[in-house]
Amino acid sequence: MVNGIKSIAIGVLLVTLGCQEQPAPPKEPWIDKPIAQWPNFALTNEIGFKDKVYKDFANAFLIDTGRDTLGVSCKHLFMVFKNQLNLESIDLGPTFEYWKLYPKNNSSKTIGVKDLINSNPKENIGEFNTLKVRDWILFEIEKLPPDLYPLKIRYTPIQANEIVYALGWGAKQQDNSAPALTKLQCADNLGDYYYMKSFDTNPQPQGRSGSPVIDKNGYLVGIISGAEGKLAVIGSVHYLKKLFEDYNIDYRKANYK
Structure with missing residues (x-):
């Protein structure tokens, strides 16, 4: 009976440990600083x-x-x-x-x-x-x-509705003192690419193809590819791998x- 109780206790402990959240990945030290x-x-x-x-x-x-x-x-x-x-x-x-x-x-x-x-x-x-x-x-x-x-690379996929950021230069960007930051939200994961909702209000966003897309911790999660209708298309790190x-x-x- 004692052995049975010990087995149950060990099992409960393992389940408890398994349910604990994994530690958050380390942030890049620059990500919380001003973009400049x-x-x-x-x-x-x-x-x-x-x-x-x-x-x-x-x-x-x-x-x-x-x-x-x-x-x-x-x-x-x-x-x-x-x-x-x-x-x-x-x-x-x-x-x-x-x-x-x-x-x-x-x-x-x-x-x-x-x-x-x-x-x-x-x-x-x-x-x-x-x-x-x-x-x-x-x-x-x-x-x-x-x-x-x-950039360091994150190999796990972008999650549904996750917010990520593209940083790059637009072809018609008038102020080139710094690259433009674009906020994106994941709408769909197609494996080798994603559809993204863009929060960009720039009426002339052309020319940003090839821009890196980073997550909230500063890790690479994709590349700006283009647009289809109102959705941005970004290439997935899945294909890079x-x-x-x-x-x-x-x-x-x-x-x-």
């Missing part, structure tokens, strides 16, 4: 081809995999290359010369791209409806400057899950 004091992680692109240069083109950012720092932007930039340069696949082609990342308000803080990691001459560019499920490009970068900040696995990028010691 946040580190530089909202970047833009300059991309040079033999006869064409794209300057201040969409958005980009850096990520901390736990073992390395990589550059990120949105794959649907290739739709422009398709229309203007006749590229047909996710490959920069023979006329490509360079790719740089930098804060739009300080182009002297530039980091060079060494390689497009998920370049694939067999992957058709397609249209946005097919790109939104795979709208991440990854770069191997040159030495990281001390004043550019790679697939890329890590496909290209043997070690991320398992990184950040929090």
